[in-house]
Amino acid sequence: MATELRLNLPLEQPYNLAETLYSGQAFRWSTIQSLEEESIYEGIIYGRRITLCQEKKNILVTAYPTRENPLSESELRGLINSYLRINDDLEGFYKRTASDEYLQSSIKTYRGLHLLKQEPWECLVAFICSANNNIPRIRLLMDRISAACGPVINDTKGLYNSFPDAKSIALLGESGLRDLGLGFRAKYVNHAAQIVSQQQLNLKKLIGSPYLEAYESLISIRGVGDKVANCVMLFSLDQDNSFPVDVWIRRVLREEYVPKEETVRDVGLREWAQKKFGMDSGYVNQYLFQKRRLETNV
DNA sequence: ATCGAACCTCCAAT
DNA sequence: AATTGGAGGTTCG
Numbered sequence: 001m002a003t004e005l006r007l008n009l010p011l012e013q014p015y016n017l018a019e020t021l022y023s024g025q026a027f028r029w030s031t032i033q034s035l036e037e038e039s040i041y042e043g044i045i046y047g048r049r050i051t052l053c054q055e056k057k058n059i060l061v062t063a064y065p066t067r068e069n070p071l072s073e074s075e076l077r078g079l080i081n082s083y084l085r086i087n088d089d090l091e092g093f094y095k096r097t098a099s100d101e102y103l104q105s106s107i108k109t110y111r112g113l114h115l116l117k118q119e120p121w122e123c124l125v126a127f128i129c130s131a132n133n134n135i136p137r138i139r140l141l142m143d144r145i146s147a148a149c150g151p152v153i154n155d156t157k158g159l160y161n162s163f164p165d166a167k168s169i170a171l172l173g174e175s176g177l178r179d180l181g182l183g184f185r186a187k188y189v190n191h192a193a194q195i196v197s198q199q200q201l202n203l204k205k206l207i208g209s210p211y212l213e214a215y216e217s218l219i220s221i222r223g224v225g226d227k228v229a230n231c232v233m234l235f236s237l238d239q240d241n242s243f244p245v246d247v248w249i250r251r252v253l254r255e256e257y258v259p260k261e262e263t264v265r266d267v268g269l270r271e272w273a274q275k276k277f278g279m280d281s282g283y284v285n286q287y288l289f290q291k292r293r294l295e296t297n298v
Numbered sequence: 299a300t301c302g303a304a305c306c307t308c309c310a311a312t
Numbered sequence: 313a314a315t316t317g318g319a320g321g322t323t324c325g
Contacts, residue, residue, distance in 0.1 A: 024320070131321035137308070138320085183306025188322085225322050246320040265300090293320080 003156045007061040016112030017054040025235045027139045047162045064155035102256045106291035120203035122163045123236035127228040144180040166196035188223025208238045240282040243273045252292040
């Protein structure tokens with residue numbers, strides 16, 4: 001009887017696990033052990049509880065198999081490689097942006113910061129919840145939704161709730177979601193849950209699809225505008241040329257990039273950046289966001 | 299077309 | 313101790 005599955009992932013590219021897990025793209029990671037250099041993070045990836053720990057050029061992975069759903073080492077390896085985007089060519093990205101002073105400064109501080117590849121449905125709900133909210137509250141809402149109707153998983157470490165599918169959330173309905181504290185977002189999450197569970201929208205089909213196709217599908221959902229659509233595309237649909245413009249990105253673009261006279265609104269800023277950065281847009285966004293949010297006040 | 303105001307809830311700052 | 317302001321946005325008028 002296997003109790004847990006351990007894996008050592010050697011890194012060939014820079015990776016900064018701590019910055020990556022807490023860079024505002026994923027909301028259900030927690031630090032379960034905090035040591036001087038090597039902290040242990042616990043989260044749920046594709047329904048499975050995982051702990052991660054980085055030591056220099058390795059990431060240590062632990063998975064806790066369930067009786068009904070065992071996991072092989074190679075499956076786990078694939079899972080983590082995909083989620084953490086281990087093989088992204090960051091060095092290449094750093095080189096291509098070598099002449100960009102602001103980016104280089106961010107890269108210097110947050111070297112190894114990665115985009116994550118999350119599950120589309122969970123990602124969509126999280127970013128609908130992000131509207132006019134702060135990160136601790138987004139986290140709280142995601143936890144409450146999971147506790148309310150997420151499947152209970154019993155692995156070798158104990159019990160936990162993984163994130164519910166669209167059908168389960170649709171069953172909660174708008175009022176159920178309001179009771180969890182979603183506020184005006186309840187209507188939107190419910191609507192999304194309805195159309196996804198009724199298969200009027202297949203999020204997985206948008207993975208790697210043409211940008212506009214994914215974009216149009218997503219903004220047809222109530223509560224999903226330009227920013228949220230781009231977040232979902234960037235963090236779960238392999239749309240690396242996405243460029244979500246939030247308050248921090250708006251500031252840094254206005255301060256450092258776009259000429260002062262130009263009075264462009266958010267969509268204009270996004271298109272401007274996408275034209276400039278192309279397929280690097282997503283990574284550029286993440287590095288700009290991290291620096292501007294963490295280092296400068298309003 | 300464009301521009302504010304309103305939207306739920308919670309928590310931190312008066 | 314009660315009140316106000318505001319948070320990674322979107323929709324509606």
